[in-house]
Amino acid sequence: xxxxxxxxxxxxxxxxxxxxxxxxxxxxxxxxxxxxxxxxxxxxxxxxxxxxxxxxxxxxxxxxxxxxxxxxxxxxxxxxxxxxxxxxxxxxxxxxxxxxxxxxxxxxxxxxxxxxxxxxxxxxxxxxxxxxxxxxxxxxxxxxxxxxxxxxxxxxxxxxxxxxxxxxxxxxxxxxxxxxxxxxxxxxxxxxxxxxxxxxxxxxxxxxxxxxxxxxxxxxxxxxxxxxxxxxxxxxxxxxxxxxxxxxxxxxxxxxxxxxxxxxxxxxxxxxxxxxxxxxxxxxxxxxxxxxxxx
Amino acid sequence: xxxxxxxxxxxxxxxxxxxxxxxxxxxxxxxxxxxxxxxxxxxxxxxxxxxxxxxxxxxxxxxxxxxxxxxxxxxxxxxxxxxxxxxxxxxxxxxxxxxxxxxxxxxxxxxxxxxxxxxxxxxxxxxxxxxxxxxxxxxxxxxxxxxxxxxxxxxxxxxxxxxxxxxxxxxxxxxxxxxxxxxxxxxxxxxxxxxxxxxxxxxxxxxxxxxxxxxxxxxxxxxxxxxxxxxxxxxxxxxxxxxxxxxxxxxxxxxxxxxxxxxxxxxxxxxxxxxxxxxxxxxxxxxxxxxxxxxxxxxxxxxxxxxxxxxxxxxxxxxxxxxxxxxxxxxxxxxxxxxxxxxxxxxxxxxxxxxxxxxxxxxxxxxxxxxxxxxxxxxxxxxxxxxxxxxxxxxxxxxxxxxxxxxxxxxxxxxxxxxxxxxxxxxxxxxxxxxxxxxxxxxxxxxxxxxxxxxxxxxxxxxxxxxxxxxxxxxxxxxxxxxxxxxxxxxxxxxxxxxxxxxxxxxxxxxxxxxxxxxxxxxxxxxxxxxxxxxxxxxxxxxxxxxxxxxxxxxxxxxxxxxxxxxxxxxxxxxxxxxxxxxxxxxxxxxxxxxxxxxxxxxxxxxxxxxxxxxxxxxxxxxxxxxxxxxxxxxxxxxxxxxxxxxxxxxxxxxxxxxxxxxxxx
Numbered sequence: 025x026x027x028x029x030x031x032x033x034x035x036x037x038x039x040x041x042x043x044x045x046x047x048x049x050x051x052x053x054x055x056x057x058x059x060x061x062x063x064x065x066x067x068x069x070x071x072x073x074x075x076x077x078x079x080x081x082x083x084x085x086x087x088x089x090x091x092x093x094x095x096x097x098x099x100x101x102x103x104x105x106x107x108x109x110x111x112x113x114x115x116x117x118x119x120x121x122x123x124x125x126x127x128x129x130x131x132x133x134x135x136x137x138x139x140x141x142x143x144x145x146x147x148x149x150x151x152x153x154x155x156x157x158x159x160x161x162x163x164x165x166x167x168x169x170x171x172x173x174x175x176x177x178x179x180x181x182x183x184x185x186x187x188x189x190x191x192x193x194x195x196x197x198x199x200x201x202x203x204x205x206x207x208x209x210x211x212x213x214x215x216x217x218x219x220x221x222x223x224x225x226x227x228x229x230x231x232x233x234x235x236x237x238x239x240x241x242x243x244x245x246x247x248x249x250x251x252x253x254x255x256x257x258x259x260x261x262x263x264x265x266x267x268x269x270x271x272x273x274x275x276x277x278x279x280x281x282x283x284x285x286x287x288x289x290x291x292x293x294x295x296x297x298x299x300x301x302x303x304x305x306x307x308x309x310x311x312x313x314x315x316x317x318x319x
Numbered sequence: 320x321x322x323x324x325x326x327x328x329x330x331x332x333x334x335x336x337x338x339x340x341x342x343x344x345x346x347x348x349x350x351x352x353x354x355x356x357x358x359x360x361x362x363x364x365x366x367x368x369x370x371x372x373x374x375x376x377x378x379x380x381x382x383x384x385x386x387x388x389x390x391x392x393x394x395x396x397x398x399x400x401x402x403x404x405x406x407x408x409x410x411x412x413x414x415x416x417x418x419x420x421x422x423x424x425x426x427x428x429x430x431x432x433x434x435x436x437x438x439x440x441x442x443x444x445x446x447x448x449x450x451x452x453x454x455x456x457x458x459x460x461x462x463x464x465x466x467x468x469x470x471x472x473x474x475x476x477x478x479x480x481x482x483x484x485x486x487x488x489x490x491x492x493x494x495x496x497x498x499x500x501x502x503x504x505x506x507x508x509x510x511x512x513x514x515x516x517x518x519x520x521x522x523x524x525x526x527x528x529x530x531x532x533x534x535x536x537x538x539x540x541x542x543x544x545x546x547x548x549x550x551x552x553x554x555x556x557x558x559x560x561x562x563x564x565x566x567x568x569x570x571x572x573x574x575x576x577x578x579x580x581x582x583x584x585x586x587x588x589x590x591x592x593x594x595x596x597x598x599x600x601x602x603x604x605x606x607x608x609x610x611x612x613x614x615x616x617x618x619x620x621x622x623x624x625x626x627x628x629x630x631x632x633x634x635x636x637x638x639x640x641x642x643x644x645x646x647x648x649x650x651x652x653x654x655x656x657x658x659x660x661x662x663x664x665x666x667x668x669x670x671x672x673x674x675x676x677x678x679x680x681x682x683x684x685x686x687x688x689x690x691x692x693x694x695x696x697x698x699x700x701x702x703x704x705x706x707x708x709x710x711x712x713x714x715x716x717x718x719x720x721x722x723x724x725x726x727x728x729x730x731x732x733x734x735x736x737x738x739x740x741x742x743x744x745x746x747x748x749x750x751x752x753x754x755x756x757x758x759x760x761x762x763x764x765x766x767x768x769x770x771x772x773x774x775x776x777x778x779x780x781x782x783x784x785x786x787x788x789x790x791x792x793x794x795x796x797x798x799x800x801x802x803x804x805x806x807x808x809x810x811x812x813x814x815x816x817x818x819x820x821x822x823x824x825x826x827x828x829x830x831x832x833x834x835x836x837x838x839x840x841x842x843x844x845x846x847x848x849x850x851x852x853x854x855x856x857x858x859x860x861x862x863x864x865x866x867x868x869x870x871x872x873x874x875x876x877x878x879x880x881x882x883x884x885x886x887x888x889x890x891x892x893x894x895x896x897x898x899x900x901x902x903x904x905x906x907x908x909x910x911x912x913x914x915x916x917x918x919x920x921x922x923x924x925x926x927x928x929x930x931x932x933x934x935x936x937x938x939x940x941x942x943x944x945x946x947x948x949x950x951x952x953x954x955x956x957x958x959x960x961x962x963x964x965x966x967x968x969x970x971x972x973x974x975x976x977x978x979x980x981x982x983x984x985x
Binding site for chain 1: 663
C-alpha cells in the first residue's frame, strides 16, 4: 500500500525520531510512505499570523502537488502541518471561486479533495487493524496520552469526536499492552506558539501538564506532535526548576511506543535522541519480553 | 362579466425597493376583466383598506386581488375589508409578491415582471371564484390542559373558575412539575412548595377539574371547538379510591435503589412510590420497569400481601379513554441539559459537578439533605462553590444559541442561599453578563453581590478537573486585564441550558402544531399572538414554548385560560368554508360521483360518509359520497383520490387551480 507522505520541517530536524519510528512502524506493517516531491513549508505558526493569502497558498501548494503526483491519500504526521493543510482544504472546499483563484496562482489545477490523515487517524485506521497479532512486547507501562491542542481542534475542521476528551491514543496504546491513565491535561496547550518569544510561558504551561501526569503516576507520556514533544522533553530542566522537583518521566512519540511493542529495534525508533533519559524503561520493555519468549 | 379591482401594496420598502409597483399597477389595468388598479404604500393600513372599500362600491367590483404579503399574514384583514364593503370575502384573493418575490430577488425588471405574473394568476383565479358562506359548528365547552406544572395549574384553575370543565393530563404520578422541586423562589425567597402545593390541592378538589395523573395523550383529532382526544391512563397498579396512602407498601418495598427523579438522582426511591410527600394526588403507583413482580415474572408481591386496604392490583392494564373537548392548553414544560453534556467540565464523571436543579434539591427543606448544602460525593459541606452561568446556553458551539433566561436569577439565588446557610463559605459566579430584567430582579442580584459577598467573575470556564480531592476550575476574568483564573472548588454548580422536552417533537405532531428548530412549541405570532398556536383551539402556556420563569409561566397560563374562555363564550363557532364538496347537480342522481367511496378510507378526519339518493317513492337510486363540512379540514386528499373529479375544495376547485397555473406565461 502506497500513501503520500508530507514530513514537513520538524520531521527532518528536531523530530527526526518521529520520522524514523513512523516509517519503521509503517514499513513493518507493509505500508510504504512515499514522500511527495518538491514539497514546501506549510507556513505553520508564522504565515497565518502575518499574511492570510500566504497562509492559504503554502498549504494549498502541498495539496495541489500531492494531487498532481497521483496521490489520493496524504499522511501529515506533524500536528501543526496537519492543522494548516486541513484548514486550507476546508477553506478551498467551501469556496469554489477561491479554489479556482488558488489553482490559477499555483498554475496547478486541483480539486483539493485528497483524503488527509493526521497521525492519529492514520494509526487508528491504517495501522491498528494490522498490528493485533504482531505485538511482541507488551508495553506494561502506565501511559498519559497527551494530545495537545492542534490534533483535535478546531472541531469543525478536524471532525474529531469527543474533542474535549479524545480517546484514540488510549485505544491504540491499550492494544499495545500499555495502561492508559485517566488524567486532566490531555488537551491542554503546551505553549508551542510562544516557545521562541516567551519560553518562560511555554515552560510554565508544560510544567503543569507534566505535573499532572506525575501526580497520576504516569510512567511515560505519549505524544503525536513535534512541538508538544520538544516542549515536554527539551524544556525539562526549566520545568524541574519551576517545580523544584525532578520529574524524569520520558516523553515518547506514540509511534516509538508502537514500534517497541512491535519489537522493532530501539535504534531504528530513534529512542536515543531524547533529552530525558529513557534507557531503563526501554530496556525493561525489551528485556521483559526476552524472559517471556526466549525465542 | 368580471369587474376586478387590483391593489398593489409597497409594504413600505419591503416590496417597493425591488418591485416597480407603479408599473405593475399600470400593466394590471390592461388585463381583461380588471376594471380598477392602484398601488399604495401600506394597503393594510386604515387608508389602504378604505381605498379597497371605496373602489368596491364605486366601481361595483365583483372580485378583488391584493398583491402584497403572504395570505398567512393579511388575508383575513383584506377579506374583512371586502366584506365590510358588501363583497363576499371569498371573492378576495391575495397575490404574494413579498415572500415569493420581492424578498428573494434583487431589484430589476425581471422581479417586477414576476410580481406581475403572480398577480395575473390570481386575477384569473378570482374570475372563477364563487361566493362562499361560513360554516357554523357547535363548541364543546371542556378544555384539556396538557401538563400539571405551574403553567398548567394556573390555566386549569382559571378555566375551571370561569365555570367550564377541565381535563388535566399529567404524565407523572403527581402534578406540580419543576416548581414543586424548587427550594426558594427569586426574588422574594418565598418557599416554592409553600406557594404551589395549595394550588395543587385546589386543582385536585375543584369540582370542574378532572385530574388524570400518570396519563398521556395518545392522539388528538378534530378541530377547534370539537376535539376528540384519546388519553392513555397508565396502569397505576394501585386503586387510588381504596388506597389510604398509609405508607406500608413503600416502606416495605424491597427494591430501594432506584434513583429518585424528584430528587434528581440525589436519593433513592422504591418501586412502589409517591414521588414526594406533598404529592397530589397523594397515592402511590408501581413503577413497572423496576418492580420485581413485573421484572422477574411474578416473584415478590410484598406490597400486595401487606396492604391493609387491599388496594394493590398487579393485573390492571393501561386503559385508553376517549374524551371530547373544545380547546387544548399545552403546558408540557421543559427539561435541562445534564452535566454529561459537558466533557470539558467532566462528562458527568465528577459527582460534585452538579446542575442547577440538583442544587435546588440540596437547598430544599424537603430535599435529600433536608436543606443543608452537602456535596454528593462525601456529604461534606463545601467550603468553596463555583457557579457557572450559561453552561451550554448562548453557545453556538453547543448548538444552543438562545439564552435560557432564568439562570442568571437562579444562580444569584443559589449563591445567596449558600451564603445564608453557610456564612464562611466562598461562592464564585462565572457569568457572560447578568440578565436580571424582571420586577425586583436586578436589586436581588445586587444584594447577592453586595450584601452576601458573592464573588462575580465576568468570564467563562474552559475546563474543570480534579486534583488532590479539589475541583480545579480554570477560567478567565475578562474584567481584570483578561487574566486566567483558577479556583479550587469543593463543588461546582452548572446552570445548564433549558431545552425542550425530549418528546416535544412527537407531542407537537400529535397535536398538529408547529415547533422551532430547538423543538420548543411555536406560537402563532411572536408578538401579537403569543399564546395561540397556528392550529385553532390549541394554546400554549409555560416553558414548552421558550424558557420562562414562574411569573411568566403563570401569566401565560392565565392568558391561555382567557383565550379558552373567550372561545367558550360562544355557543357556536364560525369556520372557514374551504371544505370539500361532492359535485351535485339537479336532479340529484346526476351527480358525477359513481359511489366508489375510495374517498372514505383516505380521509384523515373521517369526514366522508355514504349517502343514498332516493327517488320520491323512497327507493334508492344512487349511492354517492357525502362530505360533512363540519369535520372536513379541506386537506384535499379526497380530491386527489377521486377517480372522476367529482370532489372539489370550495375556493380551491380544480378549475380555479388549473386556471391559475395555466395563466402563467412561461
